[in-house]
Amino acid sequence: MTAPSALRHAVLLDRVREQLAARSVEPDAETIAEVVRSESGGLLSDTDLLAALRYLHTELVGAGPLEALLADSAVTDILVTGPDRVWIERGAGLERVPVAFDDEASVRRLAVRLALGAGRRLDDAQPWVDGRLAGIGRHGYAVRLHAMIPPLALDGTCISLRVLRSATMDFATLVANGGIPEPVRDLVTGVVAQRRAFVVVGGTGAGKSTFLNCLLGQVDPRERMVIVEDAPELDPQHPHVVRLVARAPNVEGIGEVSVRTLVRQALRMRPDRIIVGEVRGPEVIDLLTALNTGHEGCAGTLHANSVAEVPARMEALAALGGIGRTALHSQLAAALDVVFGVARRPDGRRGLVEVGAVDVAADGTVVIRSLWSRTDEPGWSSP
Incomplete structure (x- = not known):
């Protein structure tokens, strides 16, 4: 994403968040699309509208860029140590995957949102969180969450997700x-x-x-x-x-x-x-x-x-x-x-x-x- 495009999307994200908060509604895809059209005044092309919707869906719903990893039934752990440093565990040791966030701020926003989903807070006064998320990802698995933000996490926000799939082997x-x-x-x-x-x-x-x-x-x-x-x-x-x-x-x-x-x-x-x-x-x-x-x-x-x-x-x-x-x-x-x-x-x-x-x-x-x-x-x- 180019710098001007990222700036436009960041501004749009703030405005959409304000509207969603005012409406007190869940940020599903249909509601987000309606708010984007309202905020853009119909001036966005179909291509720009689709790009904006993808960006906002990533920022507002579920686990963002990590959704696809959660959908993989073999993944047991997802570890984020930086915007472009994402690792997974599939039973044969940690492996790096080509998943990236826009910047450090995007990683932190996801960590804060996941913390809220676990009924916890994550901010400068409480710079780490340990909780459990119910029903995130495409298959609705429970997930154990740990996250820590700077300055305690020296190199940037760290997110650790353990997917709690039921042990069903006989x-x-x-x-x-x-x-x-x-x-x-x-x-x-x-x-x-x-x-x-x-x-x-x-x-x-x-x-x-x-x-x-x-x-x-x-x-x-x-x-x-x-x-x-x-x-x-x-x-x-x-x-x-x-x-x-x-x-x-x-x-x-x-x-x-x-x-x-x-x-x-x-x-x-x-x-x-x-x-x-x-x-x-x-x-x-x-x-x-x-x-x-x-x-x-x-x-x-x-x-x-x-x-x-x-x-x-x-x-x-x-x-x-x-x-x-x-x-x-x-x-x-x-x-x-x-x-x-x-x-x-x-x-x-x-x-x-x-x-x-x-x-x-x-x-x-x-x-x-x-x-x-x-x-x-x-x-x-x-x-």
Whole structure:
């Protein structure tokens, strides 16, 4: 876009925004076209009108230049680090894509608009945002948003989008793809059938939710599962599932419903199993409480580098809720049975790499004893 053209479009954008605000209407394509014709007084040619509409639609609706990337079902992450520096993740590492914004101001406008869509603010007084967007993109996927603006982001506005598509792969497909090796298949299904309490650990993008979703599909159909998540990812193929999703605070800082609150509510919903999509804070205490009140077979996911690090990771999270080390290990020993570790190879394949069992040391602390590890295939490592 040439400088004079960019200036005209920027002026037009401000005028259209004023009209839309005065009308209090949603900026859909038809409304934008009507406002543009009104503002131009009928002086724009068809070519100029089309160019203006494309520009305004990008600036006012959806995810702007990122819409096409969100429409790609293989894309899991979109990262913007500058007007002409856009990266995506499609399961084989980050790759740069030929998507560009007009300038830094355009990136910031999109970040601010997405923040408002998540019910948050992004400005000089609050220079970062962490929230969740519901139903953006052509397919209406939920998206986890993080954005940061200068001067904290030294080189310009940064936007990070994680596309939260439901984990719908079933157990048979996971086994067929090598995500669960045949030698350990019976061990995995036995953990579920015997109602053992377990957690799935691994790094970001390692496939924790996909693995957990597949295991939940193996639960006896007569059992009732209540799933609590920060963002809706789990959707097991099971006839009796209740899904609860946390809510972030609005722009006034009120209205938040935390995962911890939902775990407490789940205890009152006559569950056979309580599933916490990701334990990342003081809700670990409530999960352990649920595990120790007769709700066998409960499960969750946890960020950890390996199965052996689970006790230390839970110690840190429990400390946020005021629970000391001794009390945490006492509850953990009685509550948890098995730990599954998942990881992703450099070629994008994801799968189970380690299985551990909970043991109690002589001093009363919990340790994780290795039952199986994936050492027979090159390229796999612990999470």
